[in-house]
Amino acid sequence: MCPLWRLLILLGLLALPLALRKQPWSGLAQAHRDNKSTLARIIAQGLIKHNAESRIQNIHFGDRLNALAQVAPGMVGWLISGRKHQQQQESSINITNMQLDYGGIQMSFHKEWFSANISLEFDLELRPPFDNNIIKMCAHMSIVVEFWLEKDEFGRRDLVIGKCNAEPSSVHVAVLTEAIPPKMKQFLHNLKDNLQEVLPQLVESQVCPLIGEILGQLDVKLLKSLIEQEAAYEPTHHESSQPSACQAGAPPS
Template sequence: MFQIGGLIVFCGLLAQTTALLDTLPLPLDQILLLQGTPVQDLSPTDLAGSLTDALSNGLLSEGLLGVLENLPLLNILNTGGGTSGGLLGGLLGKLTSVLPLLNNIIDIKITNPQLLELGLMQSPEGHRLYVTIPLGITLNVNTPLVGRLLKVAVKLNITAEILSVKNEQGKTHLVLGDCTHSPGSLQISLLNGFAPLPVQSLVNSLTSILTEVLPELVQGKVCPLVNDVLSQLDITLVDSIADLLINGLEFVIKV
């Protein structure tokens, strides 16, 4: 009898406790989860970080580093400014003063391609994103003017505009808008330190041509990769970001 009475009392207390809990409000995160609200909506900073991580990983998966390492710089220099040089031949023809010095270059190898940390900004009206893609390479220049390779560091930013649009079925998705090199972001520096005058003249000539041709060359290779990566992003991430952009809601936190 004692055991049965104790069980009855325990069940009564449990029922009272359950009824009391039912009257208490649920935490906000539990309410949203029960309603099926995506977790990304709870943390805008994490949502922006998820996008940059996905873009960075996607570019690497698409072979970005290999694309940078195989830029046809030596072919461009070997055009000598002739019209047979293709897209950039006419441009080199305008730089006739530097071409004799560039004839002293035997070979250029691109090493150490890098994709640095991506940056993300949201437009003032909140309907578009701007992704900064910082890239770096090292040029190993072989020239008979010196008894060693010249190592030249090059850094350049590509800026990609991301828009949210709706298709005919009313489904939102992210698309690439303008994609170009960031003006003034190109940095070229000699890693070997001080160079004698003939070598410095060669470096200056090389810098002049790289400043003219490299941004457009890199842009033409990288922007199609960005477009490919956007088409392969996780659908949940795309929907969350697209909805925010269409409604002009700020989710990129400015630090």
């Protein structure tokens, strides 16, 4: 029995340093997750406090598409696949129900630089130029905003809000109306493709300045403190999230 007890004690002593080495890294990883969660929560609270969704809704994307049509003749025709001018005037796209995914904000870090990935989703109501029935659609995209700490001439670090854009690869437009006439299917297919091309440009030019303005009013000291803690941790990347109802939507067959 003695040799067996000695063996067990020896194995326990050998395992002790390994356990001690793991504990600090486990704590650091937990702190890292907590920091990401805290940063995402601060950003979400700031967007809610400053009524981001209502202010984005007030941009009136549909009206801006009409304005583009007046400035650049044929814009609406391009959006709806080149219908005749008279038909273009009778068609309309109404954009409603702007929603930001406050609970799904994802953070990425690299030293004193970080980015926030914020999902934007909204509904579209299309009144075709050759049909009185309204077709319901939805659009989903990811807005990525970059931040970093920048030193001034006195060595003080300020929070700087950098590039903001809607990632083209994240844009998804889905048709929600199930009963689609056969003659409409190609029309909707072309419309979806064109919207996926033009919507990121509208978001970048109209929504991003608003997002930047709101985030610029956040608690800079707290953000800086969390970023400084993250500077000692290895870089992380965006995590995958569950698809929204709009992302899961399928085009009519």
